[in-house]
Amino acid sequence: STNELLFSAPQRWSFFTLFRGVGMRRSVDGRCGNSLKRRSLHRITPRRSTRLSSQAACALSVEHLEERRLLSVTPEMLLSNGGFSSNPENFTQVGEAVFFTATTNDFGTELWVTYGTSFSTRMVADINPGTVSSNPFNLVAYEDRLVFAARDSSNNYEPWISDGTEAGTFRIKDINPLGSSMLSLELNPYSYAPGSQVFTPFNGDLYFSAYERDHGLELWKTDGTESGTVLVADINPGAVGSYAGGFTFESEYGLPALFNGGFVESGGNLFFGANTATEGFELWKTDGTQSGT
Secondary structure, eight states: OOEEEEEEEOSSTTEEEEEEEEEEEEOTTSOEEEOOOOOOOOBOOSSOOOOOOOTTEEEEEEEEEEEEEOOOOOOOOOOOBTTBOOOOEEEEEETTEEEEEEEETTTEEEEEEESSSTTTOEEEEOSSOTTSOOOOEEEEEETTEEEEEEEETTTEEEEEEESSSSTTEEESOOSOTTSOSSOOTTTOTTSOOTTTTSOEEETTEEEEEEEETTTEEEEEEESSSSTTOEEEEOSSTTTTBOOTTSEEEEOTTSSEEEESOOOEEETTEEEEEEEETTTEEEEEEESSSSTTO
């Protein structure tokens, strides 16, 4: 058997060379023979060498095997806004694509996508044409597409969906034809509920709270189609709404402020906070149906 000892020695700062040391071990009868004893890695530095030894060694030979170069990474800028910050954020992975929002001088803040190279990094669509921003927010992966909230030139903030192409990016439904169904910091910083309006997967659909004139802010769900985007339940009947997924209080400006909240799935149900005129804010659950809420 062969007693092989593996170790590395640097030839230059950025190179390492792999060697195999083959040792001979003296047997009981005094003759030298090969003995497979152990394998290990030893490093030799320019100032100090590692002493190789084996029990009663007779000879040691060193065989050069290969040179190895240490890996290096060169950072690459994928998006440039002509010397101004593009502020990329809201990174969300869908398959091999990474969606995000970015700001440019020509298009404002819009939806972008990248596959990891500068060539593949591009704006998905100019949802709000021109320099006016669509301000996409609440980005979430849904099956093989992206669902998010954004505004175009005529419909304010509504739920949108995208497959990463301009033709495949469109508004799912105009829930509130008279304004925005997805409340935004830009519209009212005291009524934005990031927890309640995050699209939450449950039973194959996405659940969220949305506003429209007849029911106020209530619990909705979508399957990514217009017909499949529906009100789950009118928890607090009337135009006020239940603020499903959050809790509210009166701000110093007399406007309702909505914070925290959100939706959590457990045991086949979706749990959330909601407000009614008779009970105030309490814990609610739904199985996705009106009767099961």
